[in-house]
Amino acid sequence: MRPFAYLRPASVAEAVRAGAGHPGARFLGGGTNLVDLMKLGVESPGLLVDVSRLPLDRVEPTDDGGLRIGATVRNSDLAAHPGVRSGYPALSQALLAGASGQLRNTATTGGNLLQRTRCPYFQDVSKPCNKRLPGSGCPAREGAHRDLAVLGHSEDCVATNPSDMAVALAALDAAILLHGPEGERTVPVTDFHRLPGDNPDQDTVIRPGELITEVVLPPPAATSLYRKARDRASYAFALASVAAVLSVRDGRVERAALAFGGVAPRPWRARVAEDVLRGAPADEETFARAVSAELATARPLRDNGFKVDLAHRLAVGALAELAGLAPPA
Amino acid sequence: MSDTTRALGAPVLRREGRDKVTGTARYAAEHTTPGCLYGWVVPATVASGRVTAIRTADALAVPGVHTVLTQDNAPRLKEPDDPILAVLQDDRVPHRGWPVALVLAESLESARAGAEAVHVEYATTGHDVVLTADHPGLYTPEEANGGYPALRERGDAMRAFDAAPVRIDATYTLHGLHNHPMEPHASTARWADGHLTVHDSSQGSTAVRESLAKALGLDRDRITVISEHVGGGFGSKGTPRPQAVLAAMAARHTGRPVQLSLPRRYMAAVVGHRAPTLQRVRLGADRDGVLSSVSHEIATHTSRIKEFVEQAAVPARIMYASPHSRTEHRVVALDVPSPSWMRAPGEASGMYALESAMDELANALGLDPVELRLRNEPQTEPDSGRPFSSRGLTACLREGARRFGWYDRDPQPATREEGPWLLGTGVASATYPVLVSKAAATAQAAPDGSYRIGVNATDIGTGARTVLAQIAASVLDTPQENVTVDIGNSDLPPAPVAGGSSGTASWGSAVHKAATALVRRLDGHTGPIPPEGVTVTADTGEETAQESPYARHAFGAHFAEVAVDSLTGEVRVRRLLGVFAAGHILNSRTARSQFIGGMVMGLGMALTEGSTMDPAFGDFTESDLASYHVPSCADVPDIQAHWIDEDDPHLNPMGSKGIGEIGIVGTAAAIGNAVRHATGARLRELPLTPDKLLPYLP
Incomplete structure (x- = not known):
């Protein structure tokens, strides 16, 4: 068989040392994506550093009233956490909209952020893919791309990021705490995933040996929700999804945050829309104008133009619901 | 007692x-014995061509790899009864995924790693994998599947259609579908004292034994095939599959027991699929809804190595009275995997089109769709003139309508809202032949x-x-x-x-x-x-050799209620109700499970399932259960199956008709008709995913 070494470090420091010291190392969380990719031959790590039992399995309040989520907290536990449900409903809803119950019981917070695209060409080693094998080409651009990106893609790659959780975290201004050989740093979730450009093999800004240890949420600022459209009622990736945060005062938007999923190589924080929304009347006309402004830069492929319409509908619907203009879906 | x-x-x-x-x-892959070797297939990575070289040295160097079987060293087979079983015999690659080598190793993981290390070179020619309605290679075969004539004409269907005061002319598109049983195709084979024993995941081990005997050139008394428990087949295990032949060859070649279980990602290419169909239906009727012309034309594909013709126009020969009828199948051989049997082959796809067209006709007439069907009830089987042994369609429609609450229905489309949901109901008939x-x-x-x-x-x-x-x-x-x-x-x-x-x-x-x-x-x-x-x-050789003078079919009626999300186009089925007339029901518990199982599969066909042929590569895009969407529990609503007990003396000593397939037959059309009632959108291509609904939403 294809041999690999397996290590279960006792501490974050040991994990980082092992990860940094071995070029082919991968951190193993729940394994719900990595192990599949190993079976497919997409990933063939020489060393698996099993971080799933590190003491990173807590969800705790921060001093400023936010939440600190350990990297090994399981998706199910995070979705069910009372502080998440009450303060960050979009995050709980996004988690529950993802995968299946069995997968959520296994998948971790850190692993969810690092999962790879489900583009069919990426997962099939008998075919070219610039993300898997840089320079080999992108058959998706002319091939099966109904489920792929309309925003932020490049000539070299049209893959989407598959995470639901990350979309909610992006809208909620979460930050990722990384431990690496050169110490600790914090990266906003919105800056964590890269656009593909001409090196789509790099999904994120993570550096060799760096380990996600926690995700930090700022104090809840306003109510939020997550909406997802998919091809079946459960256990399907988003055709498009939206996480929205909104507060309204005196009929005007006080605070708005919007992020799209299923449409781009990363959770797509809609800053253009947010600029239109801020201070504008909280009505459907504004919401539609804001979302249209964001999606004006969309570049759909032959078979996925519907995603632009779908994302628009989801976002306007979500904002209307948060503004109390539409009944809860 | x-x-x-x-x-x-x-x-x-x-x-x-x-x-x-x-x-x-225990299932077929769970009968391993000490010393068992594990197999992993190397599939062809071109859609058409020839293997020019296979280099196995790197694979053989992988620790644990025992043997690599290829066309160069595999045991020679006699010509098998099914060309898909002629594996590792020559250099031809008829489609992407065709097995070109089999790696045998001490563990599954070693076999898989070995398979990745086999280097295959090909000489390729261009490939042609896309079915179109005007493909120049389309031809009318002698027969469609099941021995039915490919073409049947009564009267002059085209002239009658042109003369009809009310006409429907519609084309329906069904993509390929895959059976994807929960248990993959698997075999464990061992030779002992000149006797071959194979545990095979199959729908019939007598047939597997016959195929192996023929392919291996062995007396059938030297072969035992066991299929003790089978985790679903839905037709894909109805004929022997390559894993049985490969495992038997490998066990003979190595002298060791061999287990071969096909990975999910490989199944789409080698265990068959429901072929895509492009179906044109033309119905002509008078203003009372009485049909004068029924025409159903099918275009479908098969592979280069066998002619397999989905018999989707056959139900139109059975369902409704019409003096003029034309039913035709045309097929084109492409560089695609061989299609095969999938639950209610012919009926499931053909009845989707025919029953959608009947709904279109009812709408054009302003007539209730149940009533339209009642008005076209034939006295004898339309195409053959034979009397029915029993025909329970009208009873199923009436009983179903009563139980479902159909008669309160407002036929106006797109008028029922419940929050963001648009609600609608639909009906369709079902039929399936009595076979023995x-x-x-x-x-x-x-x-x-x-x-x-x-x-x-x-x-x-x-x-x-x-x-x-x-x-x-x-x-x-x-x-x-x-x-x-x-x-x-x-x-x-x-x-x-x-x-x-x-x-x-x-x-x-x-x-x-x-x-x-x-x-x-x-x-x-x-x-x-x-x-x-x-x-x-x-x-029962004597009894089954006699052809019945009767037309023998089961019938059914499906009713569906759907809710369409007016924001996203997501369709949710709220209720499915089927009523079936299938002779005597022999076990009410297991029969209900079969009816309901068929209806769930029809729900998948309607809403979630579809296999996309990749024109560039010649394979199906959806290769795992994360992308080939069978319905999840959350998709499956309140489902009811009822039946009308029939006393039919012309069947068999139990008085039963088959029930394994009819549950799928009318489901997709009933759901599609309900979606039309909910939204006003008549979609003629499955599955009904949000992208298709979006252009029609408010």
């Missing part, structure tokens, strides 16, 4: 249910008063053992618990596959006959039963 255990029709619990839910039931094949069975009486039945039936999850015990018990006048049933082994009396909704009829007829003969034998028997028991054998 209560009467319920003797009576046919009783809701007897399935015999192996406990073994299955507790995990003690020759089978043999033994019935044995033991000295302790118990009985034992032997027949090589297969339980693919239907409850075959249970219903056969009930059939035997009803003849022997004994509680069913007193009857042991042996099935799933080709050393038992030969029997046909669990397929064509004919298993229970075929096996049950033989069991009934053997049990009846045993009763007669025991009546003449004096003294105690000897220790070895009293055994009789019967077969």
Whole structure:
């Protein structure tokens, strides 16, 4: 068989040392994506550093009233956490909209952020893919791309990021705490995933040996929700999804945050829309104008133009619901 | 003992249910013995061409790899009865995914790593994998599947259509579909003392034994094929598949037991699919809705190595009275994987189009769609003129309409809202033929008063053992618990596959006959039963050779209520209700499961399932269960299956019709018709995913 070494470090420091010291190392969380990719031959790590039992399995309040989520907290536990449900409903809803119950019981917070695209060409080693094998080409651009990106893609790659959780975290201004050989740093979730450009093999800004240890949420600022459209009622990736945060005062938007999923190589924080929304009347006309402004830069492929319409509908619907203009879906 | 255990029709619990839910039931890949080798197939990575070189040195260097079988060293086969079984025999690559090597290793992981290290070179020519309605290669074959003539004409359908005051002319598009049973196709083969034993995940081990005997050039007495438990097949295990041949070859070549279980990602290419169909339906009617012309034309694909023609226009020869009719199948051979059987082949796809067109006609007429169907009820089978042995369609429609609450329905489309949801209801008819094949069975009486039945039936999850015990018990006048049933082994009396909704009829007829003969034998028997028991054998060769003078079909009516999210276009089925007329129902519990299972599969066909041919590569894009969307539990609503008991003396001794497939037949059309009622959008391409609905939403 294809041999690999397996290590279960006792501490974050040991994990980082092992990860940094071995070029082919991968951190193993729940394994719900990595192990599949190993079976497919997409990933063939020489060393698996099993971080799933590190003491990173807590969800705790921060001093400023936010939440600190350990990297090994399981998706199910995070979705069910009372502080998440009450303060960050979009995050709980996004988690529950993802995968299946069995997968959520296994998948971790850190692993969810690092999962790879489900583009069919990426997962099939008998075919070219610039993300898997840089320079080999992108058959998706002319091939099966109904489920792929309309925003932020490049000539070299049209893959989407598959995470639901990350979309909610992006809208909620979460930050990722990384431990690496050169110490600790914090990266906003919105800056964590890269656009593909001409090196789509790099999904994120993570550096060799760096380990996600926690995700930090700022104090809840306003109510939020997550909406997802998919091809079946459960256990399907988003055709498009939206996480929205909104507060309204005196009929005007006080605070708005919007992020799209299923449409781009990363959770797509809609800053253009947010600029239109801020201070504008909280009505459907504004919401539609804001979302249209964001999606004006969309570049759909032959078979996925519907995603632009779908994302628009989801976002306007979500904002209307948060503004109390539409009944809860 | 209560009467319920003797009576046919009783809701007897399935015999192996406990073994299955507790995990003690063993499947084909769970019969490994010490020293077993594991196989992993190397699939062709071109859609058309020839293998010019296979280099195996790197694979053989992988620790644990024992052997790599290729066209250069694999045992030679005699010409098999199915070309898909002629594996590792020559350099031809008829489609992407065709097996070009088999790696055998001490572990599954080593075999997989070895397979990645096999280097194959190809000479390729261009490939052609896309079915189009005007493909120049389309031709009309002699026959469609099932031996039906490819073309049938009565009267002048085109002239009658042109003259009809109300006309529907619509084209429906169905993409490929995959069976994807939960248990993958798997075989464990071993040779001992010149005898080959194969545990195979199959719908019929007698057929697998015959195929292996032919391919391996062996006397069938030297082969035993066992299919004790089978985790679903839906047609994809109805004919022998390459894993059985590969495992047998490999076991012979290596002298070791060999297990080969096909990975999910590989199944789409080698275990068949429901072929895509492009279907044009033309209906002509008078203003009262009485049909004067029915035309149904199919274009479909097959592979380069066999002609397989989905018989989707055949139901139109059965369903509705019309003086003029034309039904035609055309097919084109492409560089695609070979299509094969999938639940209700022909009926499921053809009835989607025909029953959608009937709904379009009802709307054009302003006539209730149930009433339209009642007005076109034929007196005899339209195409053959034969009398029906029984025909329960109108009873199913009326009973279903009553139970569903159909008659309160406002026919106006797009007028019912509930929050963001648009609501609608739809109806469609269903039909499936009564089929039966020759089978043999033994019935044995033991000295302790118990009985034992032997027949090589297969339980693919239907409850075959249970219903056969009930059939035997009803003849022997004994509680069913007193009857042991042996099935799933080709050393038992030969029997046909669990397929064509004919298993229970075929096996049950033989069991009934053997049990009846045993009763007669025991009546003449004096003294105690000897220790070895009293055994009789019967077969139904004579009965099944006679063609029935009757047109024999099961019928059904499907009703669906859907909710369409007006924001996203997501369709949710709220209610499905089916009423079926299928002779006597022999076990109400397992029958209901089969009806409901078929309806769930039809729900998938309507809303979620589809296999996309990749024009660049020649394979199907959806290669795992994360991308090939079978319905999840959250998709499956309140489903009800009911039936109308028919007393039909022209069927078999049990008076039963098959029930394994009819549940899928009308479901997709009923859901599509309900979506039209909810939204006003008539979509003629499945599955009904949000992208298709979005352009029609407010």
